[in-house]
Amino acid sequence: SKSILNFQRPYIGKSRKEIRDHILAKQVQIKKSEIPPGWSLEAADFINKCLQRKPANRLGLRGPNEVKQHVWLKDFDWVALLEKRVPAPLVPDKNADNFDSRYINNNNSNNENIRQNGMLLRRPSIQAMFNDYYCNGEIIEPPKPVQKRVPPPPANEQQLVR
Secondary structure: HHHHOOOOEEEOOHHHHHHHHHHOOOOOOHHHHHHHOOHHHHHHHHHHOOOOOHHHHHOOOOHHHHHHOOOHHHHOOHHHHHOOOOOOOOOOOOOOOOOOOHHHHEEEEEEEEHHHHHHHOOOOHHHOOOOOOOOOOOEEEEOOOOOOOOOOOHHHHHHHOO
């Protein structure tokens, strides 16, 4: 549907139940007439197969090779990806707020919420929650939990345990 292509949720509702009812009532798919410029029929087919409501019909049910063998990905160099020879499509600027406004609804009522959330995320108390995280160049890892050494029980308690 057009909502998918505009990065909007395909199902809307005022409550989780209402959204669930919409999901159960209608299968979302990209119709041939809705394929955006620059997309191939194979790309639309790939998305449609990934968006199947019933997991039994979804692409990838039979494992990752099913996804990798889809016609849209037939020429993709999976070995180069595994060996990290595929250039990143986006390299974020370390000194910027890495946020792409193309991926939000341009609904003016959301702009104030987005601005407030941005301000909240800049608070030192929020940033402090991430102080012990680090990136080793491959993955971002949380801090390792501190192992507390539990001393053995006193000798008189050991006799009671028998």
